[in-house]
Every structure is written in C-alpha cells, then in structure tokens.
Amino acid sequence: TQLLEQSPQFLSIQEGENLTVYCNSSSVFSSLQWYRQEPGEGPVLLVTVVTGGEVKKLKRLTFQFGDARKDSSLHITAAQPGDTGLYLCAALRYTGNQFYFGTGTSLTVIP
Amino acid sequence: GAGVSQTPSNKVTEKGKYVELRCDPISGHTALYWYRQSLGQGPEFLIYFQGTGAADDSGLPNDRFFAVRPEGSVSTLKIQRTERGDSAVYLCASSSGLAGGQNEQFFGPGTRLTVL
Known part of the structure; x- marks a missing residue:
C-alpha cells in the first residue's frame, strides 16, 4: 500500500506549457519535500514545506502544502526541456524518522 | 568527499549469492538512510542510522537484509541468498541529522543490483 500517491504518473508536454503535479495521502505529515531525479542519479531536494497552507516559490516552480497537511502540489510555469525528470514527493510523519516517498511523476518536456 | 558515493555502481549476481553494497556519506553527516528503488517507482525506505546505531530498520523486507555502520560513517548493506x-x-542518503522535517537528504547515485 502506497502512503503517498502522485498524479499524473506520466506527463509529456510542449516547451512553454504549464503543468501541475499532485501528491496526496490520507495521512497527516509534519513536513513534505519535493525532489527531482534524473536517470542514473539520486534524487535532489527542491523544497521542504512544513506549515499547512504554506506556498514556496523557486523560480518557475511553485510548491503548496495543503491546509490539512495531507497533500501537496507542484506547479511549473513555462516548462523547459531542462525540467525533464522524475518528480518525487516525500513526507515525514510526526513520529519516527522514516521518509515516505510518493509513486513519482515522470515529466518529459518536448522542445 | 564532495557528495555521497556508492560502490559498486552496478552489481550483477546469481540467485542465492551474497552481496555487499557500500555507501560513503558526506563527511560529518550523522544520519544515513538506505532506500530501494524499482524502475519507475519512488524510493522505498529500508533503514535509518543515527551515528552507529540503526534507529529505524522497519523497512528491511526480511532477515536476508542487514546493514551496518560500525564507525558512524561508511555503511554497508548486506543481502544474503539473493533472489530475483x-x-x-x-x-x-545522508543528512546532518537535524531533528524533524528540515532534514535535507543528499543522495548517492545508487547501486544497480541485478540478480540473475
């Protein structure tokens, strides 16, 4: 059973388009992180959100943590080919030190 | 070192054999995590070390899997009687070990294990 479900699983868009990736759970988390992973490499942290309703921006990327701390979204504006990769959400429960990763969204941006 | 390194990068073995996978974390990082990732999936937690001790090994799938970190730096994941x-x-991954969700995990490139 997957604790964090991401949607969509695959996304292929044209350069310049906007997109949103979702990370959903029925559990409540103390914090949530978003990572990007390229083939043959480990995931690289993009952002950490810790407060319900929090919004963080990183250039063309906007991250939001749900008010109830159960879900999150990643919005990319004017996608570029360099955004191509596997996007992963990861969450930490209030108890324990285990990070739970989502199922992943594979994004391809076509030039 | 500059980042987390893992050796070997690729390991091909036969069913039933024993394998060891090594992780060199970032110097000074007290926390170390092992994950397993299948193709097209997110990483699956295996075990977490804080210093030399395994603080959480609830993700190890069975007793064929074991990990050590004897001196609080390098860690070895050991798999006995490998299966396909x-x-x-x-x-x-390693992190500075700060409490709570501000922990940034720095990942190595991974070891691709293939069991024939």
Whole structure:
C-alpha cells in the first residue's frame, strides 16, 4: 500500500506549457519535500514545506502544502526541456524518522 | 568527499549469492538512510542510522537484509541468498541529522543490483 500517491504518473508536454503535479495521502505529515531525479542519479531536494497552507516559490516552480497537511502540489510555469525528470514527493510523519516517498511523476518536456 | 558515493555502481549476481553494497556519506553527516528503488517507482525506505546505531530498520523486507555502520560513517548493506525480486537500484542518503522535517537528504547515485 502506497502512503503517498502522485498524479499524473506520466506527463509529456510542449516547451512553454504549464503543468501541475499532485501528491496526496490520507495521512497527516509534519513536513513534505519535493525532489527531482534524473536517470542514473539520486534524487535532489527542491523544497521542504512544513506549515499547512504554506506556498514556496523557486523560480518557475511553485510548491503548496495543503491546509490539512495531507497533500501537496507542484506547479511549473513555462516548462523547459531542462525540467525533464522524475518528480518525487516525500513526507515525514510526526513520529519516527522514516521518509515516505510518493509513486513519482515522470515529466518529459518536448522542445 | 564532495557528495555521497556508492560502490559498486552496478552489481550483477546469481540467485542465492551474497552481496555487499557500500555507501560513503558526506563527511560529518550523522544520519544515513538506505532506500530501494524499482524502475519507475519512488524510493522505498529500508533503514535509518543515527551515528552507529540503526534507529529505524522497519523497512528491511526480511532477515536476508542487514546493514551496518560500525564507525558512524561508511555503511554497508548486506543481502544474503539473493533472489530475483531483490533486483533494484539501492540508494543511500545522508543528512546532518537535524531533528524533524528540515532534514535535507543528499543522495548517492545508487547501486544497480541485478540478480540473475
């Protein structure tokens, strides 16, 4: 059973388009992180959100943590080919030190 | 070192054999994590070390899997009697060990294990 479900699983868009990736759970988390992973490499942290309703921006990327701390979204504006990769959400429960990763969204941006 | 390193990068073995996977974390990082990632999936937690001790090993799938970190730096993941289902990329990550969700995990490139 997957604790964090991401949607969509695959996304292929044209350069310049906007997109949103979702990370959903029925559990409540103390914090949530978003990572990007390229083939043959480990995931690289993009952002950490810790407060319900929090919004963080990183250039063309906007991250939001749900008010109830159960879900999150990643919005990319004017996608570029360099955004191509596997996007992963990861969450930490209030108890324990285990990070739970989502199922992943594979994004391809076509030039 | 500059980042987390893992050796070997690729390991091909036969069913039933024993394998060891090594992780060199970032110097000074007290926390170390092992994950397993299957193709097209997110990493699956295996075990977490704080210093030399395994603080949480609840993700190890069975007693064929074991990990050590004797001096609080390098860690070795050991898999006995490998099975074809063990084939995956094994990722190691380290962090400074700060409490709570501000922990940034720095991942290594992974070891791709193939069990024939």
